[in-house]
Amino acid sequence: MSTSAPTVLIVDDEAKSRDRLACLLAPGGYETTSAASGEEALSSVASEAPDLILIAQTMPGIDGCQVASILKADPATENIPIIMVTGVEDTGMRQAGLEAGAEEFLSKPVDPTELGLRVRNLLRLKDMGDLEDQVLVLEQKIAARTADLLRFRTAMNATPDALMLVSRDTMRFVEVNDTTCAMLGYTRAEMLSLGPVALGAATHDELEAMFEPTPGGRIKPRLSEVTLHCKDGGVVDVEIHRQALLSGNDWIIVSVVRDITERRVAQQILQYQASHDVLTGLPNRAWFYEALHGTVRATHSASPSVAVVFLDLDRFKNVNDTLGHAMGDELLVQFSARLATCVGERDTVARLGGDEFGLILMLDQDPAHAATVAGRIAEVLYPPFNLRGFEVIVTASVGITVHPQDGADPEVLIKYADTAMYEAKQAGRDTYRFFTAQMNADALQRQDLEHALRKAVENEEFELYYQPKLLLGADTIVGVEALLRWDRPGHGLVSPGLFVPVLEETGLIVRVGRWVIDTACRQIKAWSLHATGAVQVSVNIAGRQFAEGDLEGDVLRALAAHDVPAALLELELTETSLMINTERTMQCLSNLRAHGIQVSVDDFGTGYSSLAYLRRFPIDKLKIDIAFIRDVTTNADDAAIVNAIITMAHSLNVQVVAEGVETPAQKAFLLAHGCDQIQGYLVSRPLPAHLVTSLMALHAAKVPVSAAA
Numbered sequence: 007m008s009t010s011a012p013t014v015l016i017v018d019d020e021a022k023s024r025d026r027l028a029c030l031l032a033p034g035g036y037e038t039t040s041a042a043s044g045e046e047a048l049s050s051v052a053s054e055a056p057d058l059i060l061i062a063q064t065m066p067g068i069d070g071c072q073v074a075s076i077l078k079a080d081p082a083t084e085n086i087p088i089i090m091v092t093g094v095e096d097t098g099m100r101q102a103g104l105e106a107g108a109e110e111f112l113s114k115p116v117d118p119t120e121l122g123l124r125v126r127n128l129l130r131l132k133d134m135g136d137l138e139d140q141v142l143v144l145e146q147k148i149a150a151r152t153a154d155l156l157r158f159r160t161a162m163n164a165t166p167d168a169l170m171l172v173s174r175d176t177m178r179f180v181e182v183n184d185t186t187c188a189m190l191g192y193t194r195a196e197m198l199s200l201g202p203v204a205l206g207a208a209t210h211d212e213l214e215a216m217f218e219p220t221p222g223g224r225i226k227p228r229l230s231e232v233t234l235h236c237k238d239g240g241v242v243d244v245e246i247h248r249q250a251l252l253s254g255n256d257w258i259i260v261s262v263v264r265d266i267t268e269r270r271v272a273q274q275i276l277q278y279q280a281s282h283d284v285l286t287g288l289p290n291r292a293w294f295y296e297a298l299h300g301t302v303r304a305t306h307s308a309s310p311s312v313a314v315v316f317l318d319l320d321r322f323k324n325v326n327d328t329l330g331h332a333m334g335d336e337l338l339v340q341f342s343a344r345l346a347t348c349v350g351e352r353d354t355v356a357r358l359g360g361d362e363f364g365l366i367l368m369l370d371q372d373p374a375h376a377a378t379v380a381g382r383i384a385e386v387l388y389p390p391f392n393l394r395g396f397e398v399i400v401t402a403s404v405g406i407t408v409h410p411q412d413g414a415d416p417e418v419l420i421k422y423a424d425t426a427m428y429e430a431k432q433a434g435r436d437t438y439r440f441f442t443a444q445m446n447a448d449a450l451q452r453q454d455l456e457h458a459l460r461k462a463v464e465n466e467e468f469e470l471y472y473q474p475k476l477l478l479g480a481d482t483i484v485g486v487e488a489l490l491r492w493d494r495p496g497h498g499l500v501s502p503g504l505f506v507p508v509l510e511e512t513g514l515i516v517r518v519g520r521w522v523i524d525t526a527c528r529q530i531k532a533w534s535l536h537a538t539g540a541v542q543v544s545v546n547i548a549g550r551q552f553a554e555g556d557l558e559g560d561v562l563r564a565l566a567a568h569d570v571p572a573a574l575l576e577l578e579l580t581e582t583s584l585m586i587n588t589e590r591t592m593q594c595l596s597n598l599r600a601h602g603i604q605v606s607v608d609d610f611g612t613g614y615s616s617l618a619y620l621r622r623f624p625i626d627k628l629k630i631d632i633a634f635i636r637d638v639t640t641n642a643d644d645a646a647i648v649n650a651i652i653t654m655a656h657s658l659n660v661q662v663v664a665e666g667v668e669t670p671a672q673k674a675f676l677l678a679h680g681c682d683q684i685q686g687y688l689v690s691r692p693l694p695a696h697l698v699t700s701l702m703a704l705h706a707a708k709v710p711v712s713a714a715a
């Protein structure tokens with residue numbers, strides 16, 4: 007509704023009438039305009055619509071009725087009230103005017119009071135009509151806005167993500183969806199009284215930073231992962247995608263918030279699996295290395311010094327081999343639990359792989375604390391492990407190195423701990439060793455030896471020497487033992503006592519052992535073709551040759567390749583190698599023996615087996631270890647043991663060879679007690695094949711063999 011003066015358009019072809027009407031309306035405060043014809047009236051309305059029209063019914067050209075019907079037919083002008091002014095009091099004319107759309111009639115001469123009343127009433131009615139129209143328009147707008155809002159809310163609530171709109175002015179939420187409320191446990195009203203800062207979603211500064219444009223003038227969206235606080239005190243991990251937007255004249259931040267609890271849990275599980283050992287639940291090697299790097303970096307703040315400890319279970323392989331892998335696993339699980347009780351809260355225990363474990367110990371003051379822990383480990387290992395009814399006793403070898411005294415680099419510390427552990431093994435197991443500089447020198451030397459041995463295998467730097475065995479009583483050479491020799495370039499002959507253990511540890515013995523068998527068979531053949539005649543040759547077989555190689559195949563192939571009778575080859579095995587991998591070893595020996603190959607047990611007496619135990623194996627000979635022969639003539643115990651071995655072996659139909667016989671007195675003792683053969687420096691040192699050939703020739707010519715040696 008207009009607040010300015012109402013406008014009235016006066017239409018009449020007579021100027022006098024127009025003026026009179028204008029005069030009559032002036033006191034009412036109306037603003038009047040005039041038109042002299044129907045055409046002029048229509049154009050005036052088109053340019054500016056009046057609030058009311060006073061129009062003469064009869065006019066030349068377009069008359070009052072025509073103007074009325076045109077205006078009433080147009081929605082833009084249909085609401086303008088029209089008073090038709092007529093000079094003719096005629097019912098037909100009046101009816102035509104009403105039909106054309108005029109609201110009122112006035113007769114000329116127009117009564118001023120009536121004119122005033124009719125104009126006022128019609129304008130009031132029009133105002134009311136305008137108001138209704140406006141209310142209607144407003145209602146329509148409100149309905150449209152409500153529908154918009156509903157659509158917006160429905161859309162917001164339809165997404166599984168939480169949506170939050172934040173006003174920049176207040177830094178509070180101005181709109182949130184149902185998911186937000188469900189996620190955080192607040193009602194919508196409660197949410198609208200809060201802001202992102204209160205939920206822990208961001209700091210005020212971080213939110214303000216959202217509005218900083220890039221150098222190119224863009225407001226960039228941001229992605230972040232945070233933990234939101236819920237109403238009940240709980241938390242929820244979320245990923246928030248934020249974008250600052252201009253909404254009308256206000257800036258808002260639109261945040262799309264996604265619950266990533268499941269993703270985080272999955273990540274944590276993956277992380278755990280990547281850093282922990284599945285079997286024992288202990289941290290794994292990768293984690294241990296990472297922890298050691300971190301500890302060494304922080305040593306000065308965390309602890310003045312740190313011990314790195316490597317631990318290896320002794321003869322764990324035996325448990326796997328004899329009781330099976332499931333029992334081996336069970337042992338590792340039980341051991342891990344015991345090990346964890348040996349360290350403090352700040353220390354680390356990890357499984358490095360197999361039966362190898364690593365510890366990082368915080369040594370507040372005293373490096374000897376590491377020795378205390380090693381002692382505790384020995385103690386917790388003392389009670390036997392119960393593996394589904396089987397009682398198993400286990401010991402461990404422990405190597406310790408201390409940072410920063412021994413080294414600063416984690417890799418070096420790990421190497422040193424490993425070296426110290428190796429030394430503990432070498433010292434007889436079930437003990438611990440602190441790393442020393444000498445150990446490092448030894449380790450480097452061993453590394454050098456290992457490297458040179460690998461080259462020796464490639465370059466075929468090995469040779470076989472042979473040591474004769476004498477048949478007691480007859481004093482004839484009945485065989486020889488093949489002994490490996492290595493002429494190391496630049497070093498000369500290296501003692502087998504030094505390099506054979508390295509060949510065994512590295513597994514190179516499998517390849518070298520195959521070469522020994524082949525070379526021995528070639529030599530048997532050579533002697534068979536020589537005047538000396540056939541000679542039985544025994545070769546030493548290492549335990550790993552049973553476990554890893556194809557010993558049976560190697561032996562049969564060598565015999566066939568050199569066309570050698572099986573009876574001329576003897577295999578010498580230590581008691582220990584017989585006890586490892588028992589089933590496989592026994593099967594292999596039985597098969598070879600079935601081909602006629604002889605089997606002898608070397609170094610007898612140094613292991614823990616009894617003769618009764620050895621009966622299970624298909625063996626032909628026992629070689630009494632040099633340790634019992636050395637003092638056999640002076641030590642009553644050794645004499646008794648040797649005597650007992652000879653008697654028991656004979657009762658089992660097994661021949662006896664005495665090793666390391668150096669004196670005629672030893673020989674006499676052994677002859678007197680029924681020993682079958684002797685081997686030792688008294689007969690001959692190990693010799694190259696051609697010298698053994700000469701020795702056998704001399705022997706055949708009845709030259710005393712001791713003189714030839």
Ligand SMILES: Nc1nc2c(ncn2[C@@H]2O[C@H](COP(=O)(O)O[C@H]3[C@@H](O)[C@H](n4cnc5c(=O)[nH]c(N)nc54)O[C@@H]3COP(=O)(O)O)[C@@H](O)[C@H]2O)c(=O)[nH]1
Nearest residue numbers: 489490502503506522546547548608609666667668686687
């Ligand atoms: N798996 C393999 N092991 C092998 C092979 N060749 C040798 N070896 C083993 O190396 C160890 C040391 O051997 P070696 O230095 O050759 O010593 C042998 C003899 O020289 C020594 N011996 C012989 N008689 C005497 C003696 O009167 N006194 C004395 N002090 N030593 C003597 O004994 C060694 C032979 O021992 P054994 O094998 O137990 O019969 C040694 O363990 C070898 O077995 C190989 O090819 N494979």
